Amino acid sequence: MRLAELSSFQPARWKSLKHKLERFGRTSGLFDEIKVQHLGTTGSDPFQLQVRKGSKRLKGPFRNIIDVGYGVNQALPIVMELLSPSEPTDLFLFQQPEVHLHPSAQAALGSLLCEIAAGQVQLVVETHSDHLIDRIRMDVRDGKTSLTPDDVRILYFERDGLDVKIHEIWFDKMGNLENTPPGYRSFFMQEIERSLWPPD
Numbered sequence: 001m002r003l004a005e006l007s008s009f010q011p012a013r014w015k016s017l018k019h020k021l022e023r024f025g026r027t028s029g030l031f032d033e034i035k036v037q038h039l040g041t042t043g044s045d046p047f048q049l050q051v052r053k054g055s056k057r058l059k060g061p062f063r064n065i066i067d068v069g070y071g072v073n074q075a076l077p078i079v080m081e082l083l084s085p086s087e088p089t090d091l092f093l094f095q096q097p098e099v100h101l102h103p104s105a106q107a108a109l110g111s112l113l114c115e116i117a118a119g120q121v122q123l124v125v126e127t128h129s130d131h132l133i134d135r136i137r138m139d140v141r142d143g144k145t146s147l148t149p150d151d152v153r154i155l156y157f158e159r160d161g162l163d164v165k166i167h168e169i170w171f172d173k174m175g176n177l178e179n180t181p182p183g184y185r186s187f188f189m190q191e192i193e194r195s196l197w198p199p200d
Contacts, residue, residue: 002086004047007036013084020083021076025051028101028108030072035062049076070100075109082116091122098129110135111144117152118145130188141175149173158183 006014018034025031031051039046050062051072065072078097098106110132117123127133133154140147154169158181167181177184 003049003080004036004038008038017080017084021079024079024083024108024112027111028075028105030075030101030105031068032059033062037062071102071105074100075105078109079112082112090120092116092124094123094125094127096127096129097125098127098132103131106131107135111139114139114145114147118147130185137171137175137177140171141173156181156184 003014003017006017014036021034022032025034031053033052035050035052037048037050039048049065051065051068052060052062054060065076075097078094082092097109101109106129110129113123113125113132114136125132136152139145140149140152149171152171154177156167156169158165158167165181167179167184169180169184170178172178
């Protein structure tokens, strides 16, 4: 609804937001273009939010957002709120924003989170995504934004019997994770080892 209202009543703001959304869409691999297709002549008439994906030589058809993968539907409200908050704020709380996103889109979301946090906005993100964390770690290391390792903290919740231990993890200047407990990423390392060296 907000996008439809912007496209109808604030075309300059819509054009700017559209450009930013499309930049994220291309970076994430979710879509190349986005538009609001009005199905009437007044602002209260029905509309469709449509996206298009293509290649360098060919453009695909625009498709109604309800007819594309859940990833676009999941990510778009989050990305839109980050890029154009409905109300002024300096704090965002997100619970698993990576849900339904493929790995490259999770990584792109990590880069967007870095960009927003570099603008003096605090982000608290609950995630299960190594792709999102790794992208943040690498973008901080590579100086993609003004964020420094001191600006980012990871709180890792580890089950210990009936209790939960919370470990604070941080990055060093080379992007390495510091203060990781023995159980951190142990499952993934075991899976990699198993894939490389099958049991006898």
